Amino acid sequence: MSFIAKPKITHPGLPRNEIGLTVRDYEGSMSTLCAGCGHDSVSSAIMQAYFELSIEPHRVAKVSGIGCSSKTPTYFLGGAHGFNSVHGRMPSIATGANAANRELQYIGVSGDGDSLSIGLGQFAHAIRRNVNMIYMLENNGVYGLTKGQFSASADKGSKAKKGAANAYSPIDPVLLAISLGCTFVARSFSGDKDQLVPLIKSAISHSGFALLDVISPCVTFNDHEGSTKSYAHTREHMRETVFADYIGAHEEILTRVEPGEARQVTMHDGSRVSFRHVDESYDPTDRIAAISYIEKHRAEGAVVTGLLYVEESSEDMHSTLGSAPQAMSDIPYQKLNPGADALKKIQSRWK
Amino acid sequence: MKSTNPLDPDHYHRVVDCQWGCPAHTDVPKYIRQIAQGDFTAAYLENRKSNVFPGVLGRVCDRPCEPACRRGRLDESPVAICRLKRVAADLSDDIRDKLPPKGPANGKRIACVGAGCASLTVANDLLPLGYDITIFEKHDKPGGLMRTNIPSFRLPEEVLDNEIDLIVERGVDLRLNSPIDSMQTLLDEGYDAVFVGTGAPRGKDLNLPGRHDTDRIHIGIDWLESVAFDHIDTIGENVLIIGVGNTAMDCCRSSLRLGGKNVSVIARKPRGWFKASDWELEDAEEENVDILINHSPKAFIVEDGVLKGMTFDKLHYDISDTGELSRPEVIEEIFLPCDDVILAIGQENSFPWIERDLGMSFDEWDTPTVDKVTHAAEIPGVFFGGDSAFGPKNIIWAVEHGHQAAISIHKHCSGEDVSDRPPTAMNLLSTKMGIHEWSYSNDFDDAERRQMQHVELTQRFKDIRIEVELGFDAEQTAREVERCLNCDVQTVFAESLCIECDACMDVCPVYCLTITEDAEEDVLRQQLRAPADNKEQVLYVSGALPQTGKVMVKDENLCIHCGLCAERCPTGAWDMRKSQLLVPYANDEAAEARKKTA
Ligand SMILES: Cc1cc2nc3c(=O)[nH]c(=O)nc-3n(C[C@H](O)[C@H](O)[C@H](O)COP(=O)(O)OP(=O)(O)OC[C@H]3O[C@@H](n4cnc5c(N)ncnc54)[C@H](O)[C@@H]3O)c2cc1C
Ligand SMILES: Cc1ncc(C[n+]2csc(CCOP(=O)(O)OP(=O)(O)O)c2C)c(N)n1
Ligand code: SF4
Ligand code: SF4
Ligand code: SF4
Ligand SMILES: [Mg+2]
Numbered sequence: 001m002s003f004i005a006k007p008k009i010t011h012p013g014l015p016r017n018e019i020g021l022t023v024r025d026y027e028g029s030m031s032t033l034c035a036g037c038g039h040d041s042v043s044s045a046i047m048q049a050y051f052e053l054s055i056e057p058h059r060v061a062k063v064s065g066i067g068c069s070s071k072t073p074t075y076f077l078g079g080a081h082g083f084n085s086v087h088g089r090m091p092s093i094a095t096g097a098n099a100a101n102r103e104l105q106y107i108g109v110s111g112d113g114d115s116l117s118i119g120l121g122q123f124a125h126a127i128r129r130n131v132n133m134i135y136m137l138e139n140n141g142v143y144g145l146t147k148g149q150f151s152a153s154a155d156k157g158s159k160a161k162k163g164a165a166n167a168y169s170p171i172d173p174v175l176l177a178i179s180l181g182c183t184f185v186a187r188s189f190s191g192d193k194d195q196l197v198p199l200i201k202s203a204i205s206h207s208g209f210a211l212l213d214v215i216s217p218c219v220t221f222n223d224h225e226g227s228t229k230s231y232a233h234t235r236e237h238m239r240e241t242v243f244a245d246y247i248g249a250h251e252e253i254l255t256r257v258e259p260g261e262a263r264q265v266t267m268h269d270g271s272r273v274s275f276r277h278v279d280e281s282y283d284p285t286d287r288i289a290a291i292s293y294i295e296k297h298r299a300e301g302a303v304v305t306g307l308l309y310v311e312e313s314s315e316d317m318h319s320t321l322g323s324a325p326q327a328m329s330d331i332p333y334q335k336l337n338p339g340a341d342a343l344k345k346i347q348s349r350w351k
Numbered sequence: 352m353k354s355t356n357p358l359d360p361d362h363y364h365r366v367v368d369c370q371w372g373c374p375a376h377t378d379v380p381k382y383i384r385q386i387a388q389g390d391f392t393a394a395y396l397e398n399r400k401s402n403v404f405p406g407v408l409g410r411v412c413d414r415p416c417e418p419a420c421r422r423g424r425l426d427e428s429p430v431a432i433c434r435l436k437r438v439a440a441d442l443s444d445d446i447r448d449k450l451p452p453k454g455p456a457n458g459k460r461i462a463c464v465g466a467g468c469a470s471l472t473v474a475n476d477l478l479p480l481g482y483d484i485t486i487f488e489k490h491d492k493p494g495g496l497m498r499t500n501i502p503s504f505r506l507p508e509e510v511l512d513n514e515i516d517l518i519v520e521r522g523v524d525l526r527l528n529s530p531i532d533s534m535q536t537l538l539d540e541g542y543d544a545v546f547v548g549t550g551a552p553r554g555k556d557l558n559l560p561g562r563h564d565t566d567r568i569h570i571g572i573d574w575l576e577s578v579a580f581d582h583i584d585t586i587g588e589n590v591l592i593i594g595v596g597n598t599a600m601d602c603c604r605s606s607l608r609l610g611g612k613n614v615s616v617i618a619r620k621p622r623g624w625f626k627a628s629d630w631e632l633e634d635a636e637e638e639n640v641d642i643l644i645n646h647s648p649k650a651f652i653v654e655d656g657v658l659k660g661m662t663f664d665k666l667h668y669d670i671s672d673t674g675e676l677s678r679p680e681v682i683e684e685i686f687l688p689c690d691d692v693i694l695a696i697g698q699e700n701s702f703p704w705i706e707r708d709l710g711m712s713f714d715e716w717d718t719p720t721v722d723k724v725t726h727a728a729e730i731p732g733v734f735f736g737g738d739s740a741f742g743p744k745n746i747i748w749a750v751e752h753g754h755q756a757a758i759s760i761h762k763h764c765s766g767e768d769v770s771d772r773p774p775t776a777m778n779l780l781s782t783k784m785g786i787h788e789w790s791y792s793n794d795f796d797d798a799e800r801r802q803m804q805h806v807e808l809t810q811r812f813k814d815i816r817i818e819v820e821l822g823f824d825a826e827q828t829a830r831e832v833e834r835c836l837n838c839d840v841q842t843v844f845a846e847s848l849c850i851e852c853d854a855c856m857d858v859c860p861v862y863c864l865t866i867t868e869d870a871e872e873d874v875l876r877q878q879l880r881a882p883a884d885n886k887e888q889v890l891y892v893s894g895a896l897p898q899t900g901k902v903m904v905k906d907e908n909l910c911i912h913c914g915l916c917a918e919r920c921p922t923g924a925w926d927m928r929k930s931q932l933l934v935p936y937a938n939d940e941a942a943e944a945r946k947k948t949a
Contacts (some may be wrong), residue, residue, distance in 0.1 A: 002918045007795035009425055011861045011881040011909055024860075036852040036921025044857040191851055219852065219921045231850045235898050265738050 005030050018054035026051045028078040029090050032071070038190035038216030039069050043076045044191050046107070046136070048296040049200035050077060053248070059334075061104045065119060066147045069111035069138035069216070070119045086293035088119025091126035094133050095317070101327040102318055105204065106133035112153035113143040118172045120152075120315055125175075127209050132316040134210045136204040137173050138190075140218040141229035148221025159226030172298065174308060177211045178291055183314040184210035185290075186244070186307045187235050190217065199307060201246040208314040215303065217312040237303050241293070242284050244307040265312050273307065284310055352874045354894045354902070357843065360419045360777035363930040365889055366907045367838045369432055372419030374751040375401040376934050377420065379416060379432055380839040384791060386439055387832040395443035395730045399435055401934065403472050403518075403750050404497075409437030410820065411501055413628065413745040421838055422887070425861075426911060428800035428833045431823075438479040438828050442508070446517075453522035454481035454941050459543040461762045464489065464531050466515075467495025468746050470548035470735025472753025473760065475518045479941035480761060484523050485542075489530035490580075493519065495550055496738075497746065499576040500598070502605050503816045534705040536693040544732045548753070551738035557593060557694050561651030567658040568651060571598045571695035578605055578815070587690020588612040591661060593648055596626035597696035603640045606693070608815040615641040615687070617648070620676065621668060634819070638808065651692065660688035698743045718742055723770045726756040734759055757937035773935035779928040782840055783917075789927055791840050794913040795860075796833035837912045844903055846893040848924035851901070855916035855925055856880065861909040864916060869895075869902045879906055 014022045031040050050060065057079030064070035066087035067126050081104065085093045094108045105270050115123045115137050141154040153173065154166045177185045184206040188196040196214065203210035217223050223230040223286040249270035264274045269274045275284060283289055297304045328336060355362060364373050369379040376395055385394035398405035412433050420429030459482050463470035467486035474484045476812065492498055493515050519525050531537055537545060562568060590611045591604045595618040603614045606716050618625060623694035625632065646663040653659065666679035688770040700717045711729050712720045721735045728735055736752030738744060759769040782790040804821045811817050823831065842940055856864045862881035874888065876883040883890060883906035891905040917925040
């Protein structure tokens, strides 16, 4: 951990976004993670995405569980709201916060341990409820914070730092999420911001639960030879299937695309995601096809990345519940809490 | 683009903006750290090695290092490099016993003409090698313009005397009141080499009507000289100074100390086109000197032998969008009354004592043909330096010329080829002390530049010898040293170690670093995380990185040398290494010899 804070001084030519901020206004405090941790790189991609979307930091709420990954909300968007919950419980906190104030933008940050072991049930139900949030699963195949035990995402046969092989089959969060009905599922790599930043922007614009499974190497416990979540292994086996360009609601499409070559999905807020098919045979709106494609490549040892599945007509939690259209804090207290008599009246209906 | 060769000493030298900007390549960050540690004597000696007159230059240097300083590109005001130099000089112990003594006689005799800073530097460098050095000076005191033209309220005599003594007392044969009036005669005396350091001694005149009808029109540099030698100690109440360069600033401020009450400096052009340094202008304006712009002198008005004033054309200029001045348009004629006029419109070379049949050629400004690198004239064994070589510059350039001429003289006297210059080398030494500890202060201090305190206006005019600047106090010094960004602590990259985790790129507060596909320089400069628009500063470009074949590019322009890239790198691919430029001097050999015998 560095003894000095990152100096406030910066490049005078740094670009400003529509609300006059530079990307440095999206920073948090100095990271205390190991130098070179993939999670820090994901934090930078998150800052870049919110900066590019000109979102005011105080309109964002960050929630997380426990783990190195779950520590990172401290390191970005210092001006945002935040809640660091107990291990694996971030989805409940996010659900509750979102129920109370639907006007904030929610970003959950979790790890493969936090989401796929202790928090697997919570993870599944937040997807099932289609909570409107982006869910960053920073996936390094180990419990980094507790010194590198295999997690549930570690591949069978993958080697621990001291050589022991993992005996269990992995849980693939992408396949799990698609099968649970998740409406936005992407996989990326902390070492590829060109891919990651537009994916995060697309996820933010998506209405409903957006999962980003980001391979994020643990330099200290899982970056050796024999690991299948190292920088080198991921670079070698990564297979970009669809490249998603994010195009804001008022932006022109700058990249020249031949008709028929690019498919577009219009997001809830009018922005669009345009796919550049790297693999012609892939259709990111066909759920069954997506599952079999990912399964097939997984069997071959390839890590399929990109925006793998998206369904934009989704209903989020609030529309399913028919809840009030505004944040609870904006509802007058009298209306929000009509008092003991009103409660009695309601209860009397079931007498 | 081509990957960078960090072994080329120029690459890291250019990163040290101040040192690159200093004609004598003074190791500024090193001496600033020595001051920070309270080792003023070491800081003084570090300065003296390259600039020979730290006490003088800590007050009056033209300071090309300051506009070059990187700090000025980040928060507008550069580090007060010059002020810190003065701190080192003011607080240094006596260093007499730390200077190399005159070396055992080598039997060679050198003549230097003029005892200005250029000649004194030549003597300083050649003494330890055992040369027999004679300096001929026409005045009764050494120092050249440092004594005769720079007024003592900017440069006290004791400071100058002390630094000249440090050279002369080690065994120079200084002959005062000894003008050289014939080069031929001097050459006939059989010296092994002759160095000409006679300056640019002629002030330009302004031949307008009335110029010769009065004795109250003075040539600036001659007038300052008479003031310095106490031949003049009064002036009229109303004074006009023509010209707005540094000489004009010294003339107007000196006038105020000799009885001038209404002193105006007259400029032909608008502000922004003045020749004087900003700080000299500020100091003059603080003393209530009026600066009148867009006035073109027309005539001196003299009635019955008495100077009444001057007439001027008041001019109007248009300034184009690109900042160019149009041709002036005359709006009206103006008369300004005055008792004295001082002409400060420039200086020229003049060599009445060099016969024109010796094989030397001179251009239309009477500057001789002199080699820019070796300082050799067209007669073998004759060298020029300082203002006499290429026209008026400043002290630090004259000193650098002196160093180069000394190298040439030593080569000439040793029978070597003078154009075969000794190489400049560079050392790199890691500053790593612990995981995140460095042997320099790497945190960025956001302090603003400290302001120099001045003697009260009511006090300073009492005597021309009262030094106006008080120097930095302890608090000011302690803050100012921390403003230095330690640009000599270089980010050194080992591409074979990089795993492309992006940590360094992400942590860099000024967005210096980018991992990207290689491209031509112009394209590359625009595809970095922040545009690299300052082409004065180099890009560092690595070879292909092991995992993706991309390259690591560093824009050296704004790096604050915080070391965070090296702290966040998991593999130690970045290291913070102090670069030490090894500048060659004529007397290096003498130092080597002394080491062997010690
Ligand atoms: C008014 C004024 C203010 C200045 N202020 C600054 C300043 O603040 N900072 C700065 O860096 N520079 C300043 N300069 C410029 C600086 O003083 C000169 O660039 C520098 O002194 C040049 O040094 P030099 O050794 O080449 O020559 P000089 O300093 O000119 O020395 C030449 C010497 O040679 C002697 N000499 C000349 N002819 C003969 C001869 N035939 N025989 C014997 N001796 C002879 C002269 O008497 C003189 O002593 C200023 C100049 C002027 C005019
Ligand atoms: C209830 C509970 N059980 C166990 C732990 C111990 N623990 C802390 S972090 C962690 C795993 C974190 O792994 P992951 O979510 O992958 O985060 P990483 O550190 O790898 O980013 C565990 C098991 C805990 N803090 N709380
Ligand atoms: S232990 Fe691993 S996951 Fe945790 S900070 Fe270090 S590198 Fe990152
Ligand atoms: S030392 Fe490194 S992190 Fe600091 S400014 Fe320079 S390149 Fe950036
Ligand atoms: S921190 Fe080190 S390993 Fe990571 S990208 Fe930078 S130089 Fe490479
Ligand atoms: Mg983990």
